[in-house]
Amino acid sequence: xxxxxxxxxxxxxxxxxxxxxxxxxxxxxxxxxxxxxxxxxxxxxxxxxxxxxxxxxxxxxxxxxxxxxxxxxxxxxxxxxxxxxxxxxxxxxxxxxxxxxxxxxxxxxxxxxxxxxxxxxxxxx
Amino acid sequence: xxxxxxxxxxxxxxxxxxxxxxxxxxxxxxxxxxxxxxxxxxxxxxxxxxxxxxxxxxxxxxxxxxxxxxxxxxxxxxxxxxxxxxxxxxxxxxxxxxxxxxxxxxxxxxxxxxxxxxxxxxxxxxxxxxxxxxxxxxxxxxxxxxxxxxxxxxxxxxxxxxxxxxxxxxxxxxxxxxxxxxxxxxxxxxxxxxxxxxxxxxxxxxxxxxxxxxxxxxxxxxxxxxxxxxxxxxxxxxxxxxxxxxxxxxxxxxxxxxxxxxxxxxxxxxxxxxxxxxxxxxxxxxxxxxxxxxxxxxxxxxxxxxxxxxxxxxxxxxxxxxxxxxxxxxxxxxxxxxxxxxxxxxxxxxxxxxxxxxxxxxxxxxxxxxxxxxxxxxxxxxxxxxxxxxxxxxxxxxxxxxxxxxxxxxxxxxxxxxxxxxxxxxxxxxxxxxxxxxxxxxxxxxxxxxxxxxxxxxxxxxxxxxxxxxxxxxxxxxxxxxxxxxxxxxxxxxxxxxxxxxxxxxxxxxxxxxxxxxxxxxxxxxxxxxxxxxxxxxxxxxxxxxxxxxxxxxxx
Numbered sequence: 001x002x003x004x005x006x007x008x009x010x011x012x013x014x015x016x017x018x019x020x021x022x023x024x025x026x027x028x029x030x031x032x033x034x035x036x037x038x039x040x041x042x043x044x045x046x047x048x049x050x051x052x053x054x055x056x057x058x059x060x061x062x063x064x065x066x067x068x069x070x071x072x073x074x075x076x077x078x079x080x081x082x083x084x085x086x087x088x089x090x091x092x093x094x095x096x097x098x099x100x101x102x103x104x105x106x107x108x109x110x111x112x113x114x115x116x117x118x119x120x121x122x123x124x125x
Numbered sequence: 126x127x128x129x130x131x132x133x134x135x136x137x138x139x140x141x142x143x144x145x146x147x148x149x150x151x152x153x154x155x156x157x158x159x160x161x162x163x164x165x166x167x168x169x170x171x172x173x174x175x176x177x178x179x180x181x182x183x184x185x186x187x188x189x190x191x192x193x194x195x196x197x198x199x200x201x202x203x204x205x206x207x208x209x210x211x212x213x214x215x216x217x218x219x220x221x222x223x224x225x226x227x228x229x230x231x232x233x234x235x236x237x238x239x240x241x242x243x244x245x246x247x248x249x250x251x252x253x254x255x256x257x258x259x260x261x262x263x264x265x266x267x268x269x270x271x272x273x274x275x276x277x278x279x280x281x282x283x284x285x286x287x288x289x290x291x292x293x294x295x296x297x298x299x300x301x302x303x304x305x306x307x308x309x310x311x312x313x314x315x316x317x318x319x320x321x322x323x324x325x326x327x328x329x330x331x332x333x334x335x336x337x338x339x340x341x342x343x344x345x346x347x348x349x350x351x352x353x354x355x356x357x358x359x360x361x362x363x364x365x366x367x368x369x370x371x372x373x374x375x376x377x378x379x380x381x382x383x384x385x386x387x388x389x390x391x392x393x394x395x396x397x398x399x400x401x402x403x404x405x406x407x408x409x410x411x412x413x414x415x416x417x418x419x420x421x422x423x424x425x426x427x428x429x430x431x432x433x434x435x436x437x438x439x440x441x442x443x444x445x446x447x448x449x450x451x452x453x454x455x456x457x458x459x460x461x462x463x464x465x466x467x468x469x470x471x472x473x474x475x476x477x478x479x480x481x482x483x484x485x486x487x488x489x490x491x492x493x494x495x496x497x498x499x500x501x502x503x504x505x506x507x508x509x510x511x512x513x514x515x516x517x518x519x520x521x522x523x524x525x526x527x528x529x530x531x532x533x534x535x536x537x538x539x540x541x542x543x544x545x546x547x548x549x550x551x552x553x554x555x556x557x558x559x560x561x562x563x564x565x566x567x568x569x570x571x572x573x574x575x576x577x578x579x580x581x582x583x584x585x586x587x588x589x590x591x592x593x594x595x596x597x598x599x600x601x602x603x604x605x606x607x608x609x610x611x612x613x614x615x616x617x618x619x620x621x622x623x624x625x626x627x628x629x630x631x632x633x634x635x636x637x638x639x640x641x642x643x644x645x646x647x648x649x650x651x652x653x654x655x656x657x658x659x660x661x662x663x664x665x666x667x668x669x670x671x672x673x674x675x676x677x678x679x680x681x
Contacts, residue, residue, distance in 0.1 A: 019459035087451035
């Protein structure tokens with residue numbers, strides 16, 4: 001469907017990817033493309049243009065923040081809203097992430113039943 | 126008439142030769158050769174007893190150390206004694222330690238007038254702390270022995286001086302102690318140098334680097350061993366240098382600007398951190414004016430790179446643990462939540478029941494992990510208090526709103542009292558919000574359906590009180606003593622159903638105490654519970670800033 005929200009989800013944890021996929025596609029009726037690492041995500045965006053970026057922060061090799069910088073270099077993505085998903089909950093860390101260009105932060109663990117609604121609320125104009 | 130040694134010796138009927146010769150020995154530093162003086166004075170005492178004083182006066186004979194008797198001219202002796210007068214402080218006392226006579230140097234040194242001295246006990250030049258010394262000297266003299274040593278004495282104006290002293294007793298023919306002669310050399314200057322050297326050797330042993338530099342020229346007057354080692358300068362080299370020689374792009378004007386509060390006396394110490402060659406150095410700077418009126422800066426420098434690295438590591442640890450625990454929980458909670466929602470198909474009742482147990486407990490784990498990490502941060506000081514003027518009335522309203530949904534689950538409402546006017550309190554808003562959160566969620570869980578929770582704000586002297594009252598089941602007496610401890614919850618079959626992590630109240634207590642406040646409770650089983658958090662409305666004055674970013678820039 002053309003009005004389905006397209007999500008690029010990046011997380012190195014296989015299980016979290018599976019849960020998130022169910023939460024967003026089955027519950028939230030979104031179209032989700034996933035990648036297990038920053039490197040693979042950069043390949044995926046060559047053929048997929050998401051409406052929203054959902055990025056894990058703590059990943060080996062390339063962190064969520066580093067990945068965002070690289071994604072932003074792509075002219076198609078320099079305005080795409082980005083949401084970080086993280087287990088980090090300290091206030092200064094959260095504000096740090098927002099300063100990096102995210103519009104919001106969703107904390108882990110999240111509720112799979114409400115994740116899609118949370119994302120919709122965040123990106124709503 | 127001058128108080129010269131010759132005159133007083135005559136007056137006191139003591140052979141001037143005796144006085145003069147001992148003074149000579151003392152003055153020339155032969156005071157260290159105590160046995161010689163002892164021999165001399167012993168001999169002299171004997172001589173005084175045996176020979177007549179007149180004979181000695183007339184002959185102006187004196188014995189030198191080897192016992193030879195020489196004739197000397199009167200003029201010679203006069204000259205010698207005049208010279209000695211310039212140097213030695215001479216005093217004569219009677220057998221009761223009362224001052225009989227003193228020379229001019231004594232008067233000049235101690236600042237007393239003659240009439241303030243004569244007839245008074247010689248103890249008046251000893252500070253109270255030295256009275257024991259004075260008593261020791263007296264008893265030594267009474268035994269007919271002389272006394273040699275260093276004295277710490279006090280002038281009329283209260284200034285401390287040090288003297289190298291020899292006092293010897295004079296006995297009468299029948300062996301009675303009748304007079305004492307004290308001959309002193311002022312060694313205050315030497316002593317000061319010595320104590321300075323002692324201090325330097327102590328400072329040299331410090332791991333901290335110590336720098337002392339002139340307040341105007343900024344030239345170093347002292348650097349301890351640690352400082353010299355870091356900068357690679359010898360003592361001769363550092364005396365020519367200033368901080369500009371060791372810090373890149375050092376800005377003099379900026380330094381003086383930042384140091385102004387020290388010079389003006391508004392601040393006692395300035396603490397800041399500078400980066401030098403990749404190391405973080407903590408500087409503590411003070412401004413001192415010594416007794417001679419010389420103004421200097423004293424800086425203690427401590428390499429805190431390791432400490433910062435350690436704190437960073439701890440920070441990373443908390444982040445890592447947080448991540449490692451929360452990631453699997455995300456999958457557990459997520460997986461269970463999805464199955465229970467029916468999104469993956471129908472469930473049998475039994476399956477549903479068991480999955481609900483698993484889901485509930487995974488939620489509980491999440492809360493416990495949150496609380497533990499909070500406690501760890503608070504306890505390790507990482508959660509530093511972010512103090513600001515906070516309107517508690519607004520904060521309380523926010524907390525009530527944030528807990529709306531939670532309270533609705535228990536069919537409990539929240540009523541605010543005293544929140545119509547603002548209550549400004551100097552506190553960490555985030556942490557106080559957490560207090561309110563924890564107390565509200567407890568109140569809701571332990572209330573009966575349909576009850577209300579009352580949150581009130583009040584002032585009590587210098588403190589502000591926040592009360593959270595519920596009309597629920599209350600806390601039994603035996604549980605009240607330990608209710609603020611970690612992982613302690615009210616026992617009973619209700620416990621698990623009520624939920625909670627067992628840490629909420631401990632967190633409330635820790636936060637309250639970090640603010641310098643308290644939390645207390647009042648509870649009656651069956652009637653309900655009131656928790657009262659008392660916070661000081663204003664923080665105690667802490668006007669000393671701990672960082673000065675401008676100086677940081679100056680040193681970059």
